Amino acid sequence: MEPHGSAAPSAAPTSAGSTGSSSAPPGADAADLGAFLRLAVRRYGPDGVLWQQHPEVIPVPIRTWQVWNEPDHELYMPHTQNWPARYVELLKAAAQGIRAEDTGAKVMLAGFAGQAWIHLDWVYRNGARPWFDVAAVHPYTRDVADVVRIVRNMRDTMRRWGNARKPVALTELGWTGARGHTRLPSWCSFCLTEPQAASSLRKVLPLLARERRRLVISGVYVYTWISAYQHGLWDYAGLRVYRRAVG
Numbered sequence: 731m732e733p734h735g736s737a738a739p740s741a742a743p744t745s746a747g748s749t750g751s752s753s754a755p756p757g758a759d760a761a762d763l764g765a766f767l768r769l770a771v772r773r774y775g776p777d778g779v780l781w782q783q784h785p786e787v788i789p790v791p792i793r794t795w796q797v798w799n800e801p802d803h804e805l806y807m808p809h810t811q812n813w814p815a816r817y818v819e820l821l822k823a824a825a826q827g828i829r830a831e832d833t834g835a836k837v838m839l840a841g842f843a844g845q846a847w848i849h850l851d852w853v854y855r856n857g858a859r860p861w862f863d864v865a866a867v868h869p870y871t872r873d874v875a876d877v878v879r880i881v882r883n884m885r886d887t888m889r890r891w892g893n894a895r896k897p898v899a900l901t902e903l904g905w906t907g908a909r910g911h912t913r914l915p916s917w918c919s920f921c922l923t924e925p926q927a928a929s930s931l932r933k934v935l936p937l938l939a940r941e942r943r944r945l946v947i948s949g950v951y952v953y954t955w956i957s958a959y960q961h962g963l964w965d966y967a968g969l970r971v972y973r974r975a976v977g
Contacts, residue, residue: 738796738838738901739767739824760820764827767795771831793832796866796901797824798840802849814852818861821853825861841866841901847883854891864948865893868902872919874933877903878941885945897948900938904953905930908966911959921963 773779774792781789801807801817817840825837839862842849846867865888869880877900884898907924908914914921922930931952938950957968 738799739763739770760823763820764823767824767827768831771795771828771835775832775835793834794836794838794864795824795828796838796840797821797862800843800868801840802842802844802846812856814849815856818853818856818858821858821861836863838862838864838899838901839866841868841899843868843870843902846880847887850884850887851891854887859891859893863896865896865898866901867898868953869900870902870904870920872922874930874937877934878937878945881938881941881945881947895946897946899949899951900947901949901951902953903931903934903950904967906963906967908963911966912961912963914963918963924966927966 771778771792776789776791776793778789778791781787781791798817798820799806801813807813807817821837821839828835828837839850839853839858846869850865850867865884867880867884869877871877871880881898881900885894888894888896888898905920905922905927906918907927908918908921909923909926935950938947941947952969954964954967954969956970956972958965958973959968959971960973
C-alpha cells in the first residue's frame with residue numbers, strides 16, 4: 731500500500747470584500763471553498779504538482795479530506811440559522827471540488843461532538859448522504875464504555891439512512907489530565923487526573939479494536955500527540971509533553 735495523507739480544511743476562503751475567520755459560516759463562500767480544494771488536490775493529490783516540482787520528496791498524496799471541524803459547536807459554525815443545512819452546503823461544494831480532481835479521494839464528514847448521532851441525523855435530513863464517504867465522531871465522555879456506545883449510536887443512525895457499511899472514523903479521541911492542575915468548567919466530564927486519563931486511553935483502544943469490524947471503524951486518532959502541560963485544560967491532553975526552552 732502506498733502511503734497517503736489526509737487533510738481537514740476548517741475555514742472557508744472569504745470572498746472579496748468580506749471578512750472571515752476559522753469559524754466563518756459557509757454560504758456565500760462555499761463555492762470558494764470548492765474551488766480552493768480543487769487547487770489543493772491539484773497540488774497535493776496523487777498527481778500533485780508538488781511531487782513533480784520536488785522529485786527528491788517521497789510523495790505522500792492526500793487522499794482523504796475531512797470537511798470542517800465540529801460544526802455542531804458554535805465556536806466553529808455560528809448557530810444563528812439552520813447550521814445543518816449550512817454545513818451540507820459547504821460539504822457539497824467541497825466534495826464536488828475534490829472529486830472533480832481525484833475520483834478516488836475520500837470525503838470525510840466533520841467530526842461531531844456531544845450527541846453526535848443526533849447531529850449526524852440532522853445533516854442526513856439536509857441532504858448530506860451523497861457528499862461524504864466516511865463519517866466522523868469526537869466521542870468525548872467520562873466513561874470508557876460510553877465511547878463505544880457513542881460509536882454504536884452513530885452506526886445505528888447510518889444504518890437507518892442506508893449507510894450500514896459506510897465507515898466511521900474517530901478523528902478525536904482522548905481525555906485531558908487537567909484535573910488538579912487548572913480550574914475546570916462544570917461541563918468537562920472528560921477532564922480527569924493524568925493517571926485516570928492514561929488508564930482510560932489504555933482501556934478504550936482494545937474495546938474499539940474488538941468492535942472495529944462490526945461498527946465499521948476505519949480509524950482512530952488520539953487527541954493529541956503532544957501538548958504543553960502548563961495552562962488550559964487542553965494543554966493536558968497530549969500523549970507527550972512539550973516544554974518550550976526558557977532563556
